[in-house]
Amino acid sequence: MPTADIERFNRAFAAASAELPGHGNAEVARLREAAMARFASTGLPSRRDEGWRYTDLRRLDRLDPAGLTGRIDGETVAALPDALASLDAHRMVFVDGRYEAALSAHGALPAGARLDVLSAHLGNGCEDAASILGTGLAEWNGAGQEGLAALNTAMTRDGVLFELPAGARLEKPVLVLHLLTGKAGAVHPRNVLRIGPGAEADVVEAFIGLTGSGGWSNSVFDGAIGPGGALRHVALVRQGEDAVHTGRMSMEVERDARYAAQVLTLGGRVVRNEFVVRLSGPGAACGLSGGALADGRRHVDHTTEIAHAAPHTESEQVFRNVADDNARTVFQGRVVVERDAQKTNARQSGRSLLLSSGAEAQNKPELRIFADDVKCSHGATVGDLDKDALFYLRARGIDEAEARALLTRAFVADLLTLLPVEAARTAVEEAVDGWLRRAVDEDG
Amino acid sequence: MLSIRDLRAEVDGKEILRGISLDLAAGEVHAVMGPNGSGKSTLSYVLAGRDGYEVTGGSVTYEGRDLLAMEVEERAAAGIFLAFQYPVEIPGVSNLTFLKTAVNAVKKTRGEAELDALDFLKLARGKASTLEMSDALLQRAVNEGFSGGEKKRNEIFQMAMLEPRLAILDETDSGLDIDALKTVADGVNALRSPDRAMLVITHYQRLLDYIVPDRVHVLSGGRIVKSGDAGLARELEAQGYAGFVGEAASA
Numbered sequence: 001m002p003t004a005d006i007e008r009f010n011r012a013f014a015a016a017s018a019e020l021p022g023h024g025n026a027e028v029a030r031l032r033e034a035a036m037a038r039f040a041s042t043g044l045p046s047r048r049d050e051g052w053r054y055t056d057l058r059r060l061d062r063l064d065p066a067g068l069t070g071r072i073d074g075e076t077v078a079a080l081p082d083a084l085a086s087l088d089a090h091r092m093v094f095v096d097g098r099y100e101a102a103l104s105a106h107g108a109l110p111a112g113a114r115l116d117v118l119s120a121h122l123g124n125g126c127e128d129a130a131s132i133l134g135t136g137l138a139e140w141n142g143a144g145q146e147g148l149a150a151l152n153t154a155m156t157r158d159g160v161l162f163e164l165p166a167g168a169r170l171e172k173p174v175l176v177l178h179l180l181t182g183k184a185g186a187v188h189p190r191n192v193l194r195i196g197p198g199a200e201a202d203v204v205e206a207f208i209g210l211t212g213s214g215g216w217s218n219s220v221f222d223g224a225i226g227p228g229g230a231l232r233h234v235a236l237v238r239q240g241e242d243a244v245h246t247g248r249m250s251m252e253v254e255r256d257a258r259y260a261a262q263v264l265t266l267g268g269r270v271v272r273n274e275f276v277v278r279l280s281g282p283g284a285a286c287g288l289s290g291g292a293l294a295d296g297r298r299h300v301d302h303t304t305e306i307a308h309a310a311p312h313t314e315s316e317q318v319f320r321n322v323a324d325d326n327a328r329t330v331f332q333g334r335v336v337v338e339r340d341a342q343k344t345n346a347r348q349s350g351r352s353l354l355l356s357s358g359a360e361a362q363n364k365p366e367l368r369i370f371a372d373d374v375k376c377s378h379g380a381t382v383g384d385l386d387k388d389a390l391f392y393l394r395a396r397g398i399d400e401a402e403a404r405a406l407l408t409r410a411f412v413a414d415l416l417t418l419l420p421v422e423a424a425r426t427a428v429e430e431a432v433d434g435w436l437r438r439a440v441d442e443d444g
Numbered sequence: 445m446l447s448i449r450d451l452r453a454e455v456d457g458k459e460i461l462r463g464i465s466l467d468l469a470a471g472e473v474h475a476v477m478g479p480n481g482s483g484k485s486t487l488s489y490v491l492a493g494r495d496g497y498e499v500t501g502g503s504v505t506y507e508g509r510d511l512l513a514m515e516v517e518e519r520a521a522a523g524i525f526l527a528f529q530y531p532v533e534i535p536g537v538s539n540l541t542f543l544k545t546a547v548n549a550v551k552k553t554r555g556e557a558e559l560d561a562l563d564f565l566k567l568a569r570g571k572a573s574t575l576e577m578s579d580a581l582l583q584r585a586v587n588e589g590f591s592g593g594e595k596k597r598n599e600i601f602q603m604a605m606l607e608p609r610l611a612i613l614d615e616t617d618s619g620l621d622i623d624a625l626k627t628v629a630d631g632v633n634a635l636r637s638p639d640r641a642m643l644v645i646t647h648y649q650r651l652l653d654y655i656v657p658d659r660v661h662v663l664s665g666g667r668i669v670k671s672g673d674a675g676l677a678r679e680l681e682a683q684g685y686a687g688f689v690g691e692a693a694s695a
Contacts, residue, residue, distance in 0.1 A: 386532075386534075387495070388532045389532050389534050391494055391495065391516065391532075392528065392531070392532040392534070393534075393542070393546075394515075394516040394517045394520070395492050395493075395494075395516055395517075395519075395520055395525075395526050395528075396520055396542070396543075396546035396549075396550075396602065396606065397517050397520035397521050397546050397547075397549045397550035397553065397606065398517060398545055398546050398549045399515075399517045399549065400515075400517065402545065402549065403517075406537055406541075406542070406545065407534070407537070409536070409537075410534065410535060410536025410537045410585075411536065413535075413536035414536075
């Protein structure tokens with residue numbers, strides 16, 4: 001990345017550092033400066049970097065890296081999808097990166113549990129800054145260092161800190177809603193999770209860009225699940241038409257713990273969602289699924305990296321991407337089986353559907369296996385809608401647009417079956433059906 | 445109801461239908477019989493409007509309209525139903541969702557009120573039970589993992605739900621054992637009515653023991669080489685197609 005561009009980010013950091021949360025806390029300031037230095041050493045990822053061959057972030061060259069500022073008003077709330085707004089949840093709402101108490105509904109938690117605003121843990125006298133801004137897994141990348149998570153560490157303003165003590169269970173999901181209202185600038189939301197041994201929780205993250213919003217959202221969702229614990233996680237990304245979204249979800253999964261996560265991307269100009277999961281104890285398991293519904297000139301990239309670092313670990317990945325018009329989708333799934341991770345079982349399925357001749361899809365499964373007693377499989381396909389099925393539906397009186405929508409919905413049906421958080425079903429189905437209706441109407 | 449005049453059609457540049465003429469009136473059942481490659485399935489696909497079947501000559505008039513100018517779904521809405529020789533499997537779409545969408549799409553085009561979920565379910569269960577189709581079969585993805593007989597019964601079930609004016613049955617008997625054949629034939633016969641016409645396409649005479657046609661046409665080399673009453677089918681069964689094909693050649 002050209003020096004001038006690094007300077008641009010350095011200046012934005014210098015301008016913001018005096019007022020970023022925790023600016024008076026020497027430890028926080030030190031961590032942020034170190035992170036900024038790591039970012040400066042690599043800059044933004046480019047297509048020359050392994051892992052970024054298919055996704056181009058050059059749109060960010062024209063972006064003001066200063067904080068995104070929009071305005072919160074009645075419209076903001078009205079623009080929330082109904083099923084999300086009415087979801088019975090511990091709700092934490094952030095608008096352009098800042099916490100909005102008026103829109104949030106914290107609710108009562110079990111003893112010892114915490115669902116806090118992250119910035120409250122960065123001020124003077126707070127001692128857990130290092131674990132909040134520490135970047136063990138968040139910046140880890142088998143393909144080499146990259147700067148996005150480091151930039152998040154340096155510039156983050158807020159997010160949630162969610163902690164669940166051993167054996168605790170939440171009745172309702174935690175909903176973390178990041179709304180973008182502004183047209184320019186950047187936000188770096190950061191959510192930190194610590195799920196105790198045997199504890200279980202459902203977390204729904206939603207990144208919603210209001211109509212006409214743009215800018216850049218660069219988020220980190222970083223956590224660990226203690227032995228025997230379980231985290232079920234859904235991330236819904238529906239950014240504005242001109243927005244860039246980069247999100248990294250990193251999770252350490254300890255002995256016999258389970259992480260089930262699904263990401264769905266339905267909006268945003270350029271979107272890259274990354275999962276980085278480390279199965280660090282025997283019996284740890286993760287199931288990742290994801291879908292991109294992309295139209296117009298959108299570019300959506302879902303990239304995963306799962307490290308099997310202990311024996312008897314299991315992973316399953318199911319990704320379904322749909323590209324219409326001139327959209328482009330990418331799925332890159334990497335599984336690394338370390339030398340000691342015998343008896344590992346890893347499955348991966350990536351399928352892409354092209355709805356128009358101008359659409360493109362890339363599927364890149366990758367297995368790196370250093371153990372000898374493992375079961376790993378992957379399957380990848382790219383195709384069009386089945387012409388015989390289309391004719392069959394039309395021969396029963398269903399018009400072409402509706403037949404295409406029905407078959408497209410069937411293509412992503414696997415994802416709805418795998419949805420980890422049942423409470424989010426209505427919201428997810430509403431979002432998927434809304435996208436299909438819009439895509440069909442535009443074509444029709 | 446249906447008038448086919450000198451219909452010619454080709455697939456991949458090869459002429460398959462070489463001038464077919466046929467008239468079918470409301471209330472009638474006609475059988476089209478012929479050996480493999482005679483153009484039977486091509487005729488059914490041309491009438492249903494499948495891509496890749498290019499009409500190169502002739503005309504098809506259906507209830508006074510130019511059928512060949514209509515889109516596939518328009519033909520269905522206008523009351524044409526093709527029971528497929530090879531019903532298509534559609535993973536991820538349940539049989540009921542599919543059928544409800546189809547029934548309501550057709551009703552909408554005809555300007556009729558759409559059925560709500562409850563009325564639809566009642567209607568579907570009633571029709572399914574006469575075809576010995578279980579609830580489980582209705583809930584499953586369209587034709588996915590269905591046996592040959594289940595697929596064919598599903599076709600007739602769809603026909604019963606959509607209540608077409610003109611039903612084209614494309615080798616509905618193929619792959620059926622005698623019990624399944626009787627069930628399917630009973631389903632078809634139950635739909636015979638004075639204002640409905642049927643075109644039964646088959647290779648074998650067997651089906652016509654159960655669905656007795658008013659007229660039988662023998663198709664060979666893309667032409668109708670002989671037409672007659674139900675007796676023609678039995679004659680054909682006794683003599684085999686060879687005699688008729690020869691007759692056509694010398695004619």
